[in-house]
Amino acid sequence: MTIDKPPRSEGSDAASAAARQPASPIAFRLDPASGVPTYLQLVQQVEHALRLGYLKPGDQLPKVRDAVASLAINPNTVLKAYRDLETKGLAAGRPGQGTFIRATLSRVALPELAELRRSLLLWLATAGAAGLDDDGIVALVTSALRDFRERRGVAEGVA
Amino acid sequence: MAWVTWRQHRLALAGVVALFGAAAVYLLVTGLPMHDAYRAVAGCRPTGSDLCNKAVNDFLRTYAPGVGVTFGLLQAIPALIGAFAGAPLLAREFETGTFRYAWTQGFGRARWIVAKLVSLAVAVTIAAAVFSVLVSWYVQPILDAGDSNGPLYPTLFDLSGVALAAWTLAAFAIGVFAGVLIRRVVPAMFATIASWAALAFVTGAFLRAHYLAPVLTTNPNIPTGAWIINQGWFKGGNPAGLDTINQTFAPVDVRAITPNLFQPGPATPANLGDPVQYLIQHGLTQLTTYQPASRFWTFQWIEGGWLLALSLILIAATVWLVRRRAA
């Protein structure tokens, strides 16, 4: 009984996998109750790590196999997340090696940030005067954000 | 596949070996003394003298009943093998659900079942064949001594020659077939024992006697070791009952207890001679149908042949059912 294909890698848990070769600086976690699709959670975690400095350009993202073995999720989900990051220009795949961070998130300049914050505070005051409480404000912002994304997605031809 | 079969069914195979082994030990333990005793009897000279005849009769009287009982018990062996090695083969796969594993492996179910059936069938047949050699050795002194029960006698016939191997194979085939039909181990075992026993009974009681047309004779001297199928008295073409026999015996005061057993009385003349000859001289005819001992091997091949054919048919049917059977 011969084996046609190369032997499968052994060892299943992320710890033993990490011990064999240089690990990615980050590891993924999953919040099954959050209501956010899995692939999006992975994308958000990468972006968050970039923002906080855990990931820098040149760092490797977790190998698909390792992410899948520790989270028990579909490999296609991880691939979809990585493709998303590639589309956004944040990551790039190197055949046979993995997926690596390519660029940082575009930083908003400090003066711009301050200006945005000021106009937001004004809006919050208006919303409060109209009678919206905190939860109402959050609901409104979330809904408007979704509409905004949808329209921008349609405009850019991305599903 | 041989390892597969051995490992999975090692309990059944061990059981077969244990069963034959225990029986073999028993035959050796009781047979060796019997062989020694017969050597002394066979060496008695002059042969045919009253002394030597008495030695032979004493020998038979001592050993023949035990041999008869032994053979009665040994009849169970093929049925047990069929039930314990044959019936669970497929029935357990269905009962435990392991057929869902076995029938979805790469080599498929046909190859799987054929390999199992062939290797186990061959194993039990060989074990039985070897054992029947020992049986033939065991019974030889009794046959040589001229016991009235010859080699064709039912409980001896199916344990010797090729018959035991054929009956064991048939029991195995009945067992696996019952297993694939019934799909539960214990019911399949019972069905196996019941059907095998029925088949053996019908064969011994009715079928075997007619493999070749029995010999019909009026000669009261039946060859040694013949298997008497029917023996009866007739007068003028009609069956003669005990009354008729006793009427004929009246003048010499002999009483017939059975058509073969005659008891002399106080008024019996001393020079009467053979009561059987007396009856013949006085108008009765003794009609005997028998199968001569010389036909032993012919009958063995006939019986072995149709049992083999039956086994092959049942095994083929089992394979066919396995290939057809849906979950």
Place this chain on the structure above:
Amino acid sequence: MNAVETNGLGKRYGNAWALRECTLAIPAGHVAALVGPNGAGKSTLLNLVVGLAAPSAGIVTVLDGQPAGSAAALDGIAFVAQDAPLYRNLTPSEMLHLTRNLNRRFDEGYAKARLRDLGIPLERKAAKLSGGQQSQLALTLALARRPQLLVLDEPMAMLDPLARHDFMATVMAAIADDGLSVLLSSHVLTELERVADFLVLVSHGSVQVAGAVDDLIASHRVLTGPASEADAYAERQNVVHAQRGEAQAHMLVRIDARTGPVPPGWEAHPVSLEELTLAYLREPSAAWLPGPGALRLEPIEVSN
């Protein structure tokens, strides 16, 4: 390439049809979840796919057109039945030997390493292993055959949450390594969301929903709005299932070419796989069975 294709497939036991008019195309390289209530016909469909049962009507082919149950199909498909049947008086080491002898291809090194990692003793009789260990053993034997399609019937029924996680992690890792296709049945929906990217919903012997999870999610949404307008809306739209209160109603709708924008006063929410599945199960007459052309699944390349 399609892992499984059926056309008008049906199976009858006696006078009752356990499955009828089943027409499906499950693409390769994906994890297809077969979902439905108990007795819906899931096990029947799986038995037909792996060749344990023969169709009463229609046809079923696997691995790009091979007849189910043929030699090529048996070679390329590994099946773990419900309750992971094993020979109870054989040890894992003997089960490995047995499986190796029954297959053309068997990666014994992988199997032994896997069992070692899981802490399953090789020389203890299968009857003495725990339920979780038995399931893992059965899965290991199946994966060591390096199949193209792995079929699992209620694989996690006997497992505690940690064992379930380990089980699925093993399967997902095997997909990442080998590009294996998986077809698994379950009546526990919550765990399937993470792993399934193709859904087949079977109810009362027929297929109600069959399609890629992404397509399913993208083509459904929940509309929330005034209950008074719900009926009028329902006539113009494909409503799968509606839940009404006195003033407010939620409607799970199907989006197609005819669907207009969200009406004023109504809100649209994305729908979860579980919500969608439950809605279809509650509405036996609803179905979502796009033709083969509507399935636009991209080929999967595992680059690392």
